[in-house]
Amino acid sequence: MNPTLDEQLRVTVERCVRPIRATHRRKDRMREELYAHLLALYEQQREVHDNDEAATTAAREQFGDPRDIRDDLQASVPRLERLACVRLHPDNAQWRRKPDESAFRYDLRTMAAVTTLAMGAYFVLVAIGHYTQVGAHRPRAMTAYLVTASLATAVSPILFMLNTAKRESLRKMGQAPWAAAVSTGATIFATALMLIAAITICYIINWTANAPVVALGSPFLLVPLLLLTPVLVEWQGRDSLRAARRFELWERLSLE
């Protein structure tokens, strides 16, 4: 098939999929399936029409209006996933790499911002817990683990959203594979820092009379992290260079 006409089919798919709020993994799957379907329609139409262009137009017509399909596709995404994939604006100056800024400095600056924000949110949650019923009852060590682990898990979506913004910003600069690696690394790094802070806070507010028990038990805090990290990586759907490159091919298409 003529590459220009192939691009027309891809643009039709991209008009349906790109605006959807869903994980990259889900969107990749939608793209692959819709594109396979459109190609099959094109093959069918090619037997009827005597030229490629007419066959492409007929296939797109038979496929339907991308706006309607997009709305229906969006409705098929679970509500929680839609919420988690709300994009922070990638053009926000805070997340944009400055022209003369080194990659290392940029990474450090954005990771520090992500960690500060996440720890701020975490501290507020811990303070609320401490000054309300949880604090009043002086929970035992196991309760402290559970509360801390739950809070760490609750804060994770913030990390996820902020790293998504950063990744989108990098993607716009044409640095998709680099963005995938940095984004995943930053998420793990920031979550680890947050957990260290969580253990420290446990000591400071003396949630347990036996501090060494908390210290020995702190590896348990890593359980939600260990469970969460692959989920985040999987969710982002860009944990490999191959996935990132495939994603980039689609996202580079101009929909104008």
Place this chain on the structure above:
Amino acid sequence: MPDITGDRLRGHLDTMVLSVLERGPAHGLAIIQRIESAGSGLLHMKEGSLYPALYRLEGQGLVSAEWERDSGGRPGPRRKLYKLTRKGKAQLGRGRAEWETFVATIGPIVGGAT
């Protein structure tokens, strides 16, 4: 007889998909072909609208999907094969009962029997 298209099909799409999958697993294009051939050439749907329905049904556990292992020499991207689940079969039974009630109730009114 006029063709049946658009919104008139949408309301029944889920049950129609479950019904054609009862005959065996199929990918998107084959599902459309089964629906259209069963409709004696009167059913015409915009084909892209099938996928949101399939994703919805998959999310509800009514169908399961897996990537096609053997493309049979067909070039191009992979396709997903959809299969009716046990839950889907039960839902299909309910969908058919609802449809029969609908036809039994509305049919005489529209047909002018009342």
